[in-house]
Amino acid sequence: MPGRVGDLPVALRVPLLILGFLSLLSGILGGLARLGWAVPLPSAQALALHGPLMICGFFGTVIGLERAVALGRRWAYAAPLMSGAGGGVLLLGGPWQAGAILLSGGSALLLTATLRVVRRQRELFTVTLALGAASCLLGNLLWLGGAPPSQVVALWGNFLVLTIAGERLELSRFLPLSQRARQVFLLVVLLLLSGSVAVVLQRAELLYGLGLLALALWLLRQDIARRTVREHGLTRFIAVCLLSGYGWLALSGVILLASGGLHAPGYDAVLHALLLGFVFAMVFGHAPIIFPAVVHVRMPWHWTFYLPLLVLHASLLLRLAGDVLADTRLVALGGVANALALLLFILSTISSVIRGARE
């Protein structure tokens, strides 16, 4: 397959993707161990480092890869390489500081690559993408400096939330978006940024909940998914993923507001509504276009794409019910079903790629 001049050959992108997925698998196992399940762990610290593995290891790598493919420049692939290596150090039981340094380097490179995009196209959505990458870098540096993950988790969350918000704003350019809607979007971004800082400072954390809720309402009102959900096949599937994800985003904000901050008892529910419900619904929806774009495979549309999404939502309902009822067994059960949803997603992706190769 002819790549662009100066771009990384497709064959060399695959190992980067695999590196990211190793972080994901270790992160899932760490999460299950946290809930009390006796699962094999790649290293004992995978339990404590569940969050960094999932967000910085997995998402740092795949988003870095996605941005590098968009930019088509070889140096930009150093971002997913460093993030993937950082995740690798963490999951193999290496010193966490070494992992944190690599992850910081990865996010610094992602920020550099994104600023390159901003320079080419100075728009609110590209700036939002850059703020997402900057949030990740800041979170990583604070973590490296000794802040516990629970304190920087809103910064890490914003890495994903702002990246997604920026991409959605970009797509909303197909629609006649009013000046007012743009201004509200800017306000929402400012709310999310100040909210993540509030979580670091452990005061006025409600700001973050307000930001999440406001973003959900903005997206539910303005996103092109509201129109494309009337289409067919893959286009509709993506829209269903998005709209259902926005529901979880809204809920995460509401639960945070109801718990008075990002701490127990709402901590598990807020973070998993946000990072599993919202973020992974987005991942499920976009994998059938991003995978083919990154590694040049075909993923023909198939109705079974809906199965992992269904299990994701059902399992998250179970987990959040457990959170609300303070029933740890229910939370643990929901957690296993969450893992099952992610596993189903990986299997569905692989089988779709095989189907695509046969066609």
Added chain:
Amino acid sequence: MTESPPTMPDEATVLAALRTVNDPEVGMNVVDLGLVYGLTIEPGRVAVDLTMTTPACPLGEMITDDARRALTAVTPQGTTVEVRLVWEPAWSPQRMSVEARRRFGWE
């Protein structure tokens, strides 16, 4: 494999071929989205300039490959098919076709 056509396609045929290349997220083809910037048809060569709505979009490579495949199917064997990704001038919603703009609620 379908057989290659014996003669060079005209502009309408080339555009019809490009109309089979979709942005999967939006469910609309690259012609109606206004992503086709240039079209050259001469004996033995078809060249198309395509843009993406943003350089942050990772689909560029895939969509240019799809376009190349669609054009190869409507050109005689041995034709040089060139699809270039260009960024100037930056895409804007005004470039969408009347049909697309109506569908997205512009008029």
